Amino acid sequence: MDQTSRTLTAVGLGPGDPELITLKGLRAIEAADLIFVPRSRDGGLSYAERIVSGYLRPAQTVIRLPLPMVRNADELVPAWESAADAIVSAYEQRGATKGVYLLLGDPLLFGTFIYLAERIPVRDAYMQIDVIPGVTSFAATAAKANFTLATTDDRIAILPASYETDLPALKALMQQFDTVVFLKAGTVLAQLLAAVDELGLTATSIYGEKVGMPEETLETDVSVLAGQNRPYLSLLIVRKPETNA
């Protein structure tokens, strides 16, 4: 490939509400020739594509990349390699100079773009890679519930709950930190809520699922969810009551 200016911009779309895209992200999408999104598992629109559907023009080419969601990132290596191939090829074949890679939330906070970005330079040394940050799912969930995440000298911890198996360690974290955000909480929600209850933190916890999407669930009384597991795209925010403003 020659040195003609090509850019690939990762755009954090926020958690689901199309209005929570940044102006900068929207302008990057509008200016792009190529729109890269994950391919939905069920053949329908992916969340990312659904969020931006109202912003796209017919002249733009949407390229759906097969990126299966698996627990172990290593299993995804072949998928990332082929997605990086597909991205670089798309610029070549179409003579395109501007592409955006769309993803939920923020690109660099548990985002899929991290794995892709490192595979582009070996394929196209002249591709410029930019990142536009996005609103996180936990900020959007807190906003909907007017739930304080942190004030003044508070400490906050964020971790994906579905990878955590050491419940005593999680309980220690909830005692050590003023606020703990458990991402991907749904699949282990029953045991998380049992731990939260033992610590007396049920009344100062909230649960959100697909917040900002039409099928949103927001629960400020998490006791009603006791014993349930829920979908993957969800989070539980636990806060110590003595520090809740």
Added chain:
Amino acid sequence: MDQTSRTLTAVGLGPGDPELITLKGLRAIEAADLIFVPRSRDGGLSYAERIVSGYLRPAQTVIRLPLPMVRNADELVPAWESAADAIVSAYEQRGATKGVYLLLGDPLLFGTFIYLAERIPVRDAYMQIDVIPGVTSFAATAAKANFTLATTDDRIAILPASYETDLPALKALMQQFDTVVFLKAGTVLAQLLAAVDELGLTATSIYGEKVGMPEETLETDVSVLAGQNRPYLSLLIVRKPETNA
């Protein structure tokens, strides 16, 4: 006050770049009669007012609230009380129904709105309070540097460094977490960087100051900052090298 519909919407403006406002935040600002911002200490425009200056219309009333920045939140109680008075009075005096309270970053993550929001209902029980989330300073800093915040099963901790005096505890956190975000890091930067260096994490740390503003400083080689203290509106992100994607 009667039950006429009045709303006060906190809008997270993001870290400084006016393009990082969300569409939802911009629409709330455009629809507002009253624009509440902090009063700058030096008499100039506050950061919040400067960010939105290009989006305001002459018909909108900007009300600058004196909210001195102090370390101890208790010292601010009189300022919050008088700011809440000023907000409620402004709706009454002007017969206004829509106001926005503007602040940097996200309103509920170390934001000033938390203290204000709790003081509004006792003054106007019918004021509806809404929150629009914003891009955080650490997401924007990471985006500018294309610096991974977290992948897969990583844990991340966020805390305001200027309140931390227990250096051994901070070092333990940097060993316990894959990524630690130190907000308000500038005033204690010299001792933080010394600790980071002792842990061998200098090469996998970045420093950002007023990121997204015209006077932005972004340093991906933090060793050049050794021994320096810097302004308050700054952050240091420290990541364990073995987990850096």
